[in-house]
Amino acid sequence: MTLAWPLIAEIRELKRAREAVILAHNYQHPLIFHGVADLRGDSLQLARLAQEVEARTLVMCGVHFMAETAKLLSPKRSVLLPSFEAGCSLADAITPEDVRALRRQYPGVPVVSYVNTTAAVKAVSDVCCTSSNALKIVEALGSPRVIFVPDRHLAGHVARQTEVEIITWEGGCVVHEEFRLADIEALRASYPQIKVIAHPECHAEVQEAADMVGSTSALIDWVAQEKPREVAMITECTMSDNVASHFPEVAFHQPCSICPYMRKITLEGIRDVLRDGSGQVEIAPTIAAGARRAVARMLELS
Ligand code: 13P
Ligand code: SF4
Numbered sequence: 001m002t003l004a005w006p007l008i009a010e011i012r013e014l015k016r017a018r019e020a021v022i023l024a025h026n027y028q029h030p031l032i033f034h035g036v037a038d039l040r041g042d043s044l045q046l047a048r049l050a051q052e053v054e055a056r057t058l059v060m061c062g063v064h065f066m067a068e069t070a071k072l073l074s075p076k077r078s079v080l081l082p083s084f085e086a087g088c089s090l091a092d093a094i095t096p097e098d099v100r101a102l103r104r105q106y107p108g109v110p111v112v113s114y115v116n117t118t119a120a121v122k123a124v125s126d127v128c129c130t131s132s133n134a135l136k137i138v139e140a141l142g143s144p145r146v147i148f149v150p151d152r153h154l155a156g157h158v159a160r161q162t163e164v165e166i167i168t169w170e171g172g173c174v175v176h177e178e179f180r181l182a183d184i185e186a187l188r189a190s191y192p193q194i195k196v197i198a199h200p201e202c203h204a205e206v207q208e209a210a211d212m213v214g215s216t217s218a219l220i221d222w223v224a225q226e227k228p229r230e231v232a233m234i235t236e237c238t239m240s241d242n243v244a245s246h247f248p249e250v251a252f253h254q255p256c257s258i259c260p261y262m263r264k265i266t267l268e269g270i271r272d273v274l275r276d277g278s279g280q281v282e283i284a285p286t287i288a289a290g291a292r293r294a295v296a297r298m299l300e301l302s
Helices: 004-018 043-052 064-073 096-105 119-123 134-140 152-159 181-190 204-209 216-226 238-244 267-276 285-301
Strands: 020-025 039-041 057-061 078-080 111-114 127-129 145-149 165-167 195-198 230-234
Touching (some): 004 020, 064 078, 064 119, 127 134, 134 285, 145 152, 181 204, 181 230, 195 204, 216 238
Parallel strands (some): 057 078, 111 127, 195 230
16 A cells, blocks of 8 residues: 555645645545645635635645636636546536536526536526535526526525426436435434435435525535534535544445546646646636636625
């Protein structure tokens, strides 16, 4: 087994030399999340941090759409992604042509695209959203109908809380679709005191059986505030590993589903992009202008 510590020390040194800041999503491996990241968060927090942080170079320890969003908001900075295999099943679920076809089918209806999409899809959308501001963005548009792509479960989560008619798409997250009602029932049978909190990318039956539904950071904040004695976070299970040590009085019980895309980011990959300046994220200018407008509008409205 290779020891992690020499690699972590090398990354810290390269980071200083390159005047870089490392951003990590809540699903990153604990060695990355605790060992080398400077700033951590959910998709919305990472987008805001990418805009605000002072650094010549950003290393995005997350998936490709997160690095693209950072680049859209910080076009003058180098944004490095340690693996271009770090994709997302939701981003793969819809193309710009699909969005154009929806617009033809529903003329005049605004399009909200989940931030888990390519820059090319964002460029043909009116505005983006994340799991933490989806309802707010949909309602801020002031339209009686909204096209909401591509995650049908997040769309359902919004639809259950608003009068706005939601037209959606058949996209889904390979990680969250693993969880089913039977998992929640089994948890409640084994741990009668347990609180079950779920991400809105889960099936409707899971969301409806949960005590709370929210973005990854909203789930962490809920545990910090409510201090349940026992909890199950129904989301990518690395996150519980990352935060359990902050809450020693809380017992975490976790059906586990791991994001194969997030796992493409490794300490070796981070070291390599910092050493070589490789992994540069670039967005074609023809796409970047429209995509930036959709992301900037989201930040204004949320
Ligand atoms: P959050 O914005 O809630 O962190 O979600 C990102 C994601 O990819 C969930 O699967
Ligand atoms: Fe995409 Fe799902 Fe992985 Fe999040 S957990 S990055 S939505 S595949």
